[in-house]
Amino acid sequence: xSENIMTLMLSVSTFLGALGLVALLWGVRxxxxxxxxxxxxxxxxxxxxxxxxxxxxxxxxxxxxxxxxAQKKEYMPVD
Amino acid sequence: MAxxxxxxxxxxxxxxxxxxEEYPDKxxxxxxxxxxxxxxxxxxxxxxxxxxxxxxxxxxPAAQHLDDLHKFDLEGFKKKYIKESEDGLxxxxxxxxxxxxxxxxxxNEKVLHKTDGIIDATINYSNNKAKVVWDPEEIQLSxxxxxxRNIGYNAYPYDASLQEERANKTxxxxxxxxxMGVFGTMNIMWIAIAQYAGYFTGMEQRxxxxxxxxxxxxxxxxxxxxGWIFFRGAYYGFKNRLVNMDTLVASGALLAYIYSIxxxxxxxxxVYFDSVVMIITFVLVGKxxxxxxxxxxxxxxxxxxxxxxxxxxxxxxxxxxLVSIENVVVGDIxxxxxxxxxxxxxxxxxxxxxxxxxxxxxxxxxxxxQKGDEIRSGSICLDSxxxxxxxxDASHSLLTSIINLLEDAITKKPRIxxxxxxxxxxxxxxxxxxxxxxxxxxxxxSGGFExxxxxxxxxxxxxxxxxxxxxxxxSTLVGIGVAAKRGLLFKEATxxxxxxxxxxxxxxxxxxxxxxxxxxxxxxxxPNFQPDFLLSLVRTSNHPISKGIxxxxxxxxxxxxxxxxxxxxxxEAKGITASYQGKSILGGNxxxxxxxxxxxxxxSEHSLFFFAIDDEIVATFELSDTVREGAKEAIEAxxxxxxxxxxxxxDHEQSAQRxxxxxxxxxxHAKLLPQEKAVYIQERQAEKEVVVMVGDGINDAIALAxxxxxxAMGRGADVAINVSDVVLLKETPQSIYDAFRISRRTFKAVxxxxxxxxxxxxxxxxxxxxxxxxxxxxxxxxxxxxxxVVGNSMRIKMMRFKK
Numbered sequence: 001x002s003e004n005i006m007t008l009m010l011s012v013s014t015f016l017g018a019l020g021l022v023a024l025l026w027g028v029r030x031x032x033x034x035x036x037x038x039x040x041x042x043x044x045x046x047x048x049x050x051x052x053x054x055x056x057x058x059x060x061x062x063x064x065x066x067x068x069x070a071q072k073k074e075y076m077p078v079d
Numbered sequence: 080m081a082x083x084x085x086x087x088x089x090x091x092x093x094x095x096x097x098x099x100e101e102y103p104d105k106x107x108x109x110x111x112x113x114x115x116x117x118x119x120x121x122x123x124x125x126x127x128x129x130x131x132x133x134x135x136x137x138x139x140p141a142a143q144h145l146d147d148l149h150k151f152d153l154e155g156f157k158k159k160y161i162k163e164s165e166d167g168l169x170x171x172x173x174x175x176x177x178x179x180x181x182x183x184x185x186x187n188e189k190v191l192h193k194t195d196g197i198i199d200a201t202i203n204y205s206n207n208k209a210k211v212v213w214d215p216e217e218i219q220l221s222x223x224x225x226x227x228r229n230i231g232y233n234a235y236p237y238d239a240s241l242q243e244e245r246a247n248k249t250x251x252x253x254x255x256x257x258x259m260g261v262f263g264t265m266n267i268m269w270i271a272i273a274q275y276a277g278y279f280t281g282m283e284q285r286x287x288x289x290x291x292x293x294x295x296x297x298x299x300x301x302x303x304x305x306g307w308i309f310f311r312g313a314y315y316g317f318k319n320r321l322v323n324m325d326t327l328v329a330s331g332a333l334l335a336y337i338y339s340i341x342x343x344x345x346x347x348x349x350v351y352f353d354s355v356v357m358i359i360t361f362v363l364v365g366k367x368x369x370x371x372x373x374x375x376x377x378x379x380x381x382x383x384x385x386x387x388x389x390x391x392x393x394x395x396x397x398x399x400x401l402v403s404i405e406n407v408v409v410g411d412i413x414x415x416x417x418x419x420x421x422x423x424x425x426x427x428x429x430x431x432x433x434x435x436x437x438x439x440x441x442x443x444x445x446x447x448x449q450k451g452d453e454i455r456s457g458s459i460c461l462d463s464x465x466x467x468x469x470x471x472d473a474s475h476s477l478l479t480s481i482i483n484l485l486e487d488a489i490t491k492k493p494r495i496x497x498x499x500x501x502x503x504x505x506x507x508x509x510x511x512x513x514x515x516x517x518x519x520x521x522x523x524x525s526g527g528f529e530x531x532x533x534x535x536x537x538x539x540x541x542x543x544x545x546x547x548x549x550x551x552x553x554s555t556l557v558g559i560g561v562a563a564k565r566g567l568l569f570k571e572a573t574x575x576x577x578x579x580x581x582x583x584x585x586x587x588x589x590x591x592x593x594x595x596x597x598x599x600x601x602x603x604x605x606p607n608f609q610p611d612f613l614l615s616l617v618r619t620s621n622h623p624i625s626k627g628i629x630x631x632x633x634x635x636x637x638x639x640x641x642x643x644x645x646x647x648x649x650x651e652a653k654g655i656t657a658s659y660q661g662k663s664i665l666g667g668n669x670x671x672x673x674x675x676x677x678x679x680x681x682x683s684e685h686s687l688f689f690f691a692i693d694d695e696i697v698a699t700f701e702l703s704d705t706v707r708e709g710a711k712e713a714i715e716a717x718x719x720x721x722x723x724x725x726x727x728x729x730d731h732e733q734s735a736q737r738x739x740x741x742x743x744x745x746x747x748h749a750k751l752l753p754q755e756k757a758v759y760i761q762e763r764q765a766e767k768e769v770v771v772m773v774g775d776g777i778n779d780a781i782a783l784a785x786x787x788x789x790x791a792m793g794r795g796a797d798v799a800i801n802v803s804d805v806v807l808l809k810e811t812p813q814s815i816y817d818a819f820r821i822s823r824r825t826f827k828a829v830x831x832x833x834x835x836x837x838x839x840x841x842x843x844x845x846x847x848x849x850x851x852x853x854x855x856x857x858x859x860x861x862x863x864x865x866x867x868v869v870g871n872s873m874r875i876k877m878m879r880f881k882k
Contacts, residue, residue, distance in 0.1 A: 003285050010293045014266060021262045028255050034203060034247075053192050060198055064214055068166050 086130075087114035087231070088138040117231040126189060132182035138231070148221040150390055155403040159389065160236040161220070164212075168198055171220065173209045175202060177232040187232060194218065194226055209234070253367045256305040260360035263301035264353075267294050271353040284346055291343040294352035302336055306359040326507055331539060332358050334514075338536040348533065388422055394466060404473040411469045415460040424476045425467040427452050432463030510844075514538045517848045530850075537847045541840075541860060551576075551829050554872040558825030561875055566808035567818050574804040578788045578818065579826030580769050584717060585760060585782070587774035588728035588738055591792060592812070593704040595775075597623055597686060599631035601701040608697040610635070612659065613690050615642045616666045620655050624688055625666075627702050654688075665691040672696070684737055704734075710742045713812035717819055718743075723768075727756045727782065742812075756782035773807075773815055790815065817880060828875050832868045839864045 027033055082091040086107045097108040098115055109115040121127050150156060162170045178184060184202045187209070191200035196217030202209040211223060227234045270290050277287065303310075306329065313329040332355045339350035392414040393402040399414060404422050407413070413423060421434075431449035436458040448454060454467050456476040473479060518535035522528060555576070559569050569575055589595050614632050617625040618641065632639060644657040644664065653674065654667010665675055672679050672689050679689050683701050690698040714724055725746040728735050735749040748759060760770050760782055772779070772786035783789035784802045791803035792810045807814050843860060846852050852860070 003289055006286065006289050010270075010289065014293065014297065017262065017266060021258065024258055025255050028251060028258070031251075033254075053189070057192055057199060064168070064198055065166070 083108045085110040085114050087118045089133070089135065090137050113231065117229070120229060121186070124190070124193070126186065129182055129186045132185060133180065134182075136180040136182065138177065138179055138183070148225055150401065151221040151224050152219055153390070153401070156236075156389060157220075167215070168212050169215050169220070170210065170212045171236055173211060173227075173234040173236050175207050175209050175227065175232055175234050178202075178207045183232070186230060187227065190226060190230055191223070194223065197223065208237075253308075253363070256308065257360070257363055257367055260301050260305035260356065260363055263297045263305070264356045264360045267297050267353050267356050270294050270297075274349075278349070288343070288346065291339075291350050291352075294350060295340065295343060298336065298339075298352040298355050301356045301359055302332055305363055306332060308363065309359070328358060328362050330507065330511060334536065334539050338532070341532065345529070347529070388420060391422065392416075407469055407473060409469055409472060412466055413469055415454075415465045415467065417460060417462050417464070420459050421454055421456045422476060422479075423469045423473055424456050424471045425454050425469045427454060427465060427467045429466035430463055432465050433461045435459040435461055510539060513844065513848065521850065534847065534850045537852050538844060541843045541847045541852060551832070554825050554828035554832055554875060557872045557875045558821055558828070561878060562818065562821045565814060565817050565821070565880065567814055567821070568806040568808065570804050570806070574788055575822045575825045576829065577769065578771060578805070578822035581722065581771045581788060581819075583723045583725065583763055583768040583770045584815075585756075585763075585770055585772045585786065586724065586726050586744070587756075587772075587779050587782075588726055588730055588735060589704065590775040591773050592710055592726065592738055592742055593706050595704065597627040597702040597704045599627060599700050600685060600703045600705075601683075602631070603681075603699040605695075605697045607692065607695070608690070609692070611640045611642060612644075612664055612692065613666065613698065614639050615644050615659075616655055616657055616664055616690075619644070619647050619657070620649055624686060624702055625655075628666075628688060628700060631700070662693050665689070665694075684733060704738075706738060706741050707810070707812050710812040713816040714742050714744060716816050720819060720823070722771075722819070727751055727759060727772075729753075753779070753781050757785040760785045790818065820880075821875075821878065824875055824878055828872050832871055835867060835871070836864060 081094050083094050083097060084091050085097070086109060088110060090110060092108075092110050094108070097110060098112070100107040100109075100115075107118070109118065121129055160171055164170060175187060178187070188200055188202055191197050191211065197211060197213045199212040200209065213220075213223060224234050270293055274282075274287070274290055274294075276282075277290075309329040309332070313326040316326050335351040335358075336355045339352050339355070342348040342350050388404070390401045390403050391407060392399050393407060394412045394414055402411075407423055412428060413425060415421065417432075427448055427450050429450065431447070433447050434454065436446050436455065446458075448465070453470075454465075456479070514535045517538050518531050521531035521534050525531065555573070558575050562569055562575075586592055610632050614629065617628045617632075619625075642659055644659050647655065647657040649655050654665065654671035656667075656671075656675075657664045663675075665671060665677075667689065668687060669679050669689065672691060675691070675694060677689075677691055677694055677696060679687075679696055679699070681687065681699055685701040685703040688700040688702060689696050690700075718724055723746070724744050725748065726735065726739050726744045727748050729751055730749060732747075732749040735747050739745070739747045748756075751759065756772075756779065760772060763770050764785075764787070769788075770786045771788040771790060772782050773790040773792075774780075774783055775792035779791075780802050783791065788805060789803040790805040790807060792807055805818060807818070839860075843852070843864075
């Protein structure tokens, strides 16, 4: 066995593991594991309906942002 | 009659009392208007899949709520609870009441999402807390709360910034750090296995180098990211001129790390990256468990604070106004409506009614109050409108002081730890000094930097936190495991140690020594006694005495028949009256009998219940709260251990004496208020006693928080469980004794372990200092010493218990 193969194996496996770790840390940081029970229930209840719901909430947020932007435009400061 | 479940809440009721709706394809039953309303609302919104998700889970019937929605739009409320974001959105944290299962969470989120103007709503199932973000231009908070109430739940706000945000942030940060630590440790161990194998069978330096570099890459983030907490702790310790456990962990890990880099670069000796990550990860996990238990306590506290009203109705010159509780001054006249919680202490000036004081005294019996009686905050007005004069302002009232005390207890708890830290702190300071002296001595005497460094590192590695560090946690871990198997949950490892050192045991009476429910000990029956009528009568009441009589009747008689009684009237603190086909039926205490002109000539040290038909007493029952099985033996055994046992109770002297005599307690303190129990414990602590307190109710919470070790009964109030250090799932006095035994046995193992590692260090360190040990042998003997410590701790498992 040459050093190169060993280096390759070690670095590839560590890199792949690190990717998983980064994903997990990202999940923790964004609060996806805050509620253990809900996390488990998601496997039971998630369906297209929930996806539509999530999309609807995104729409709502966007609509609010647009509204705010429009309000800002209307407002003209005095020179 | 057949019992059918309510279509909405799934609770079973007689079919005759249900609201029934007939449809061609189905029949619906509702237990109340509230449930009916919620069902039709969900159906019309297309949310009836909720019931499929719900399954057999039982809900609370949907209650009709008080008309207090306007308070949510008040300015004071907004200032206290609502956060405004930059883009004009409002955000609030709510505790949602009535959540039983994940289907409830689903329904609430679904409904909130569908409501216009709500931008975001997330509910946490574990603690029933919700965060709602909305656009104030489209919807008002009162409307949001109304929406939640309409579907059968209730919501009240809490102030997350107080404790929760901080607790959450710490929790997340620890969690991320542990993930990194576990990842690093797992991978390094794989590589280390190859290295160990190579050490014994021979390995070429070029392969060794690759493995060393791989370990170095993995260990670096663990040491500096996961281990950051220890470096920070060590830094603060350094600033305050303290050497603590953090210093030991940080310096041990850092030096092993630096030496390993040196060994890696110079290709001399062995690397110790595996020790670095393991030290960091294991100690971190222990710290994390502590953070978790703190977070739980914060959750319950928010529940209590959130359910306290923020405004009260104050009457002034014939007009009523809502005043924020902070603005109420002594002398204000406050109006209480049925179902309202008292937040300010006072004295009744007008009206009379009964109060639920269970959250203060632990007694489930409502207390009757009339003009001139004192009202304490925390109690709930049950049945009538009452006016009372405030005698204290909000911040001095009982409820606020209880909440403040609990908050203090949560934040101040880890005091024993500091002691443990200081001991290992001295140790690490001594080791560090010895290592430094060794380094310079070797450097100047032999002149070789490398050799001097290796010897110094050997000293640190051989005395590395492991032996001493493991001595305590390993035994306590085993001790906690043994205790958990017996249904005793120690919340933190260090509590075992404190408990082992305790000298005084304070016991609450009701619910701790006794069962907490009275049962019949003696019955005198006349030939005219008809148990059917008595059963019908006591079934109309929820009073503990009535329940005791009911249990007695059901065990004594078979096939009892219930009669439909008329004119049932429950007379506060006295008993129940009713009539049946013209006969008058009375059941209650002597006061009720005297009221009806009957003079019972019977007295007893127990509670008495008389049953009269047509003004003739046909049955007399003596009831007593039974002492828990095995209480006497357990208390005797605890006393034999040299622990002083006292009883603290809110009950009157006579009944306290009787129970104390039955279980063999000589020292009793009766008629104590919740704070007085705490004061008693404080006084004993001032006399250098280490106090263990056992209790179950909210009334014990302050005393529990004050005591060195607080033990709560598993079925006790949430607050009591949360401020406690030990929870008894098996509510037997025997388990209190077991807790003492396990803690003492564990502490003995800790002492043995400490003694051994001290001896080990006494032998090993001089050898290392004199240069007789190379780092590898040092590491091996360190592992061996750790194994011995682990083995000794395992012996705790061999303890035998009485079944």
